[in-house]
């Protein structure tokens with residue numbers, strides 16, 4: 001084995017794991033098409049400023065998790081740590097504000113964060129995300145939550161729950177933050193060292209501190225929903241009404257604040273039953289100030305992203321089996337150089353009629369080619385020996401039944417189509 005390994009916190013996705021990945025991506029694409037979302041792919045790296053401005057200077061992502069590098073021209077770039085800011089950058093860059101609003105976009109893309117790796121927490125992970133840009137109504141918030149929920153249902157996952165909160169807007173949040181700060185300032189001795197720093201820099205984040213020491217205080221802390229301005233409150237009440245109509249259950253938690261700075265009003269997460277800190281399947285919310293923050297004309301927006309690795313972890317935990325990927329059912333076996341050339345030509349001919357096949361391994365005996373066919377789980381072997389070559393025939397062997405028949409090579413396509421029920 002070479003001394004090289006995949007970098008810590010990254011993984012190879014091997015062929016046997018691909019059916020699960022294919023299943024998740026296919027369901028994501030299927031549901032996004034049904035809800036009217038168009039796919040967008042943005043570059044793997046962006047100008048660093050997009051994230052420092054967009055995600056927020058005081059967030060964990062910007063402070064300690066970005067993969068940032070200078071290229072040869074000296075520009076500073078960062079591997080995408082999340083998908084929302086790049087999608088907003090593309091919305092601005094391509095003048096999507098002149099399209100009928102809102103614009104609905106989705107993505108399936110890797111994201112990079114320098115985190116301490118553990119189950120469900122990777123340095124390279126993959127996100128399925130979707131964003132609705134250009135509509136500030138609570139109906140859109142409900143749409144995004146519905147789409148997230150229906151996606152998990154479509155995957156067959158159960159025993160999940162939605163946690164919801166509203167963290168207000170530029171008008172009401174400062175007033176709330178003052179309340180929160182004064183509550184915590186009376187209790188600094190009960191805070192972990194990180195939270196004492198957060199109290200100055202980003203008091204909202206005190207609410208989702210994972211340290212045992214900070215839990216009791218966070219439970220008692222004032223909640224943002226009780227301090228919303230009339231507009232934010234009526235937005236939240238409308239959202240609750242729409243979710244009730246859609247039949248979607250949720251719990252409100254004043255401790256849900258999310259780790260990115262761009263959120264306004266609605267924030268939500270989807271959690272599995274086992275609610276460890278690395279278990280959140282997906283999260284999102286409204287971010288009405290982000291487009292303007294990164295240089296666009298103001299446009300309200302709302303979105304969600306889920307981690308594919310965590311989805312797969314839960315599919316496995318819940319024992320959900322997924323369809324196998326298509327693979328060839330036919331091995332073409334031959335006995336010498338001439339018959340090998342014919343087998344190659346036959347494989348091409350079958351391929352153009354939609355029948356996939358694999359050639360036996362060069363230099364191996366007929367017996368070992370048939371063993372190879374069994375090991376690969378093939379249904380049929382087509383054998384071309386020198387007699388068959390001369391007579392324009394082939395032997396079709398049913399590897400499961402152990403029977404075989406000799407057929408004319410020109411009828412081979414029809415015979416295989418019938419045997420394989422294609």
Ligand code: HAM
Nearest residue numbers: 082084120121122125281282283284285303304305307
């Ligand atoms: P996020 O909560 O940072 O939100 O990430 C979304 C999801 O990606 C998480 O819920 C989790 O499933 C997965 N995830 C995040 N970090 C890791 C990691 N290190 N390893 C494995 N999975 C991870 C965002 O990124 C926002 N852009 C979501 C959003 C879209 N908000 C509005 N629109």
